[in-house]
Amino acid sequence: xxxxxxxxxxxxxxxxxxxxxxxxxxxxxxxxxxxxxxxxxxxxxxxxxxxxxxxxxxxxxxxxxxxxxxxxxxxxxxxxxxxxxxxxxxxxxxxxxxxxxxxxxxxxxxxxxxxxxxxxxxxxxxxxxxxxxxxxxx
Amino acid sequence: xxxxxxxxxxxxxxxxxxxxxxxxxxxxxxxxxxxxxxxxxxxxxxxxxxxxxxxxxxxxxxxxxxxxxxxxxxxxxxxxxxxxxxxxxxxxxxxxxxxxxxxxxxxxxxxxxxxxxxxxxxxxxxxxxxxxxxxxxx
Numbered sequence: 001x002x003x004x005x006x007x008x009x010x011x012x013x014x015x016x017x018x019x020x021x022x023x024x025x026x027x028x029x030x031x032x033x034x035x036x037x038x039x040x041x042x043x044x045x046x047x048x049x050x051x052x053x054x055x056x057x058x059x060x061x062x063x064x065x066x067x068x069x070x071x072x073x074x075x076x077x078x079x080x081x082x083x084x085x086x087x088x089x090x091x092x093x094x095x096x097x098x099x100x101x102x103x104x105x106x107x108x109x110x111x112x113x114x115x116x117x118x119x120x121x122x123x124x125x126x127x128x129x130x131x132x133x134x135x136x137x138x
Numbered sequence: 139x140x141x142x143x144x145x146x147x148x149x150x151x152x153x154x155x156x157x158x159x160x161x162x163x164x165x166x167x168x169x170x171x172x173x174x175x176x177x178x179x180x181x182x183x184x185x186x187x188x189x190x191x192x193x194x195x196x197x198x199x200x201x202x203x204x205x206x207x208x209x210x211x212x213x214x215x216x217x218x219x220x221x222x223x224x225x226x227x228x229x230x231x232x233x234x235x236x237x238x239x240x241x242x243x244x245x246x247x248x249x250x251x252x253x254x255x256x257x258x259x260x261x262x263x264x265x266x267x268x269x270x271x272x273x274x275x276x
Contacts, residue, residue, distance in 0.1 A: 038200075043201075052181065062180065062181040076219055077219035078215075078223065082182045
């Protein structure tokens, strides 16, 4: 999650909503990304979406069953839907997203086999986001 | 929708699940795409995702409030989540997707301002999908 936070900080430096993630397979990171919706002018360019695309190229297949995604913020329904298609093995997220988190949708959007862990470095992830939005408002 | 069906037929010819879409702004098509998940080895490469990215480049902004998406199959939660971020004005879809359609999720995944119309050329869209899966099984 430390590596995902580094990605989030890179996003912060680019004036992007600071969310970062990495995808791990075995003991190594196979993909890393941060939110780039403003830079790319693309509403689909969330950190997770880019990382899924990159990881699929590394593993040479559409399915990421043996991979873990570490992401600083709870994924939104779009990203959860993509993680469903990728059949990701495990998701570890930091801060909860009370506005657009996937867990708000009653029916689970994730693959039934996906394991979810939350709250890892949640404070640091949330503080970075708060700093960003405070800066934006000022 | 005829144009979206043409895209779906192109996908069929590439041995991809035949789903196609176009995005219209004013009276013209500004983006068109078909499912490419196999060709690109990318679980996120649904027709709608590609078309949203392309349309955002054309309009020069992340929001597609004045656009209509025509898609041959009901969008999945991933694509619905992307259409939420894009704040798409209207969605017109063909066949319903009883397995992975966004409408299965109790809470609406779409933006509250998005208008939805369904069943347009639904028979043709569904028959093309049935032909594809029949061919796959044989």
